[in-house]
Amino acid sequence: MKLPDSLKKLVDFFESFPEIGPRQALRLAFFVARNEKFKSIFKNISEEIQKIKLCKDCYFPFENEGDLCFFCSNPQRDKRKLCIVLSETTVLSLEKAQFYDGVYFILGERELEKNIEKLRELIKQRNVQKIIFSLPLTSEGRAIVEDIKSGLSDFKVEFIEPKMGLPKGGEVEFADPETLKEAFKF
Numbered sequence: 001m002k003l004p005d006s007l008k009k010l011v012d013f014f015e016s017f018p019e020i021g022p023r024q025a026l027r028l029a030f031f032v033a034r035n036e037k038f039k040s041i042f043k044n045i046s047e048e049i050q051k052i053k054l055c056k057d058c059y060f061p062f063e064n065e066g067d068l069c070f071f072c073s074n075p076q077r078d079k080r081k082l083c084i085v086l087s088e089t090t091v092l093s094l095e096k097a098q099f100y101d102g103v104y105f106i107l108g109e110r111e112l113e114k115n116i117e118k119l120r121e122l123i124k125q126r127n128v129q130k131i132i133f134s135l136p137l138t139s140e141g142r143a144i145v146e147d148i149k150s151g152l153s154d155f156k157v158e159f160i161e162p163k164m165g166l167p168k169g170g171e172v173e174f175a176d177p178e179t180l181k182e183a184f185k186f
């Protein structure tokens with residue numbers, strides 16, 4: 001038996017997501033296939049995602065005019081404080097805790113050299129004074145911190161690593177607002 005091409009395309013689509021395996025992709029594809037409402041939902045989404053842009057400085061998504069996101073275009077945010085995070089969801093957790101007034105930099109899946117190059121550009125351009133690492137306190141997270149530090153070692157910036165009382169594994173994203181506030185006291 002062979003799956004219809006349309007369904008196969010859906011399976012491929014779901015399989016392209018991180019952490020979605022072939023079985024899950026199949027299950028999701030069948031779920032979409034048996035629910036008529038997805039025809040209009042997907043049509044809408046395909047139009048909506050065209051509006052999404054990535055900030056030229058920090059890579060956070062936005063959809064307004066210009067090339068800067070909500071944070072980077074906001075005069076109230078302190079551009080001399082730069083918080084480095086792995087993903088956008090960490091930004092949301094920090095914003096929810098409502099204490100951080102600087103801006104962010106999202107590492108994403110880019111090569112480290114590319115990120116360091118961009119960071120060097122931002123430090124010069126914005127006169128960045130403080131770099132706050134908000135990465136998981138895992139060995140992988142530690143390695144990234146060290147690599148970035150050495151890539152920026154010729155700059156006069158203060159490196160800050162919040163580590164107090166974060167949950168096991170140091171996932172900033174899953175810490176409650178009070179813990180985050182405490183961990184970010186600097």
Ligand SMILES: [Zn+2]
Pocket residue numbers: 055056057058059060068069070071072073
């Ligand atoms: Zn930005």
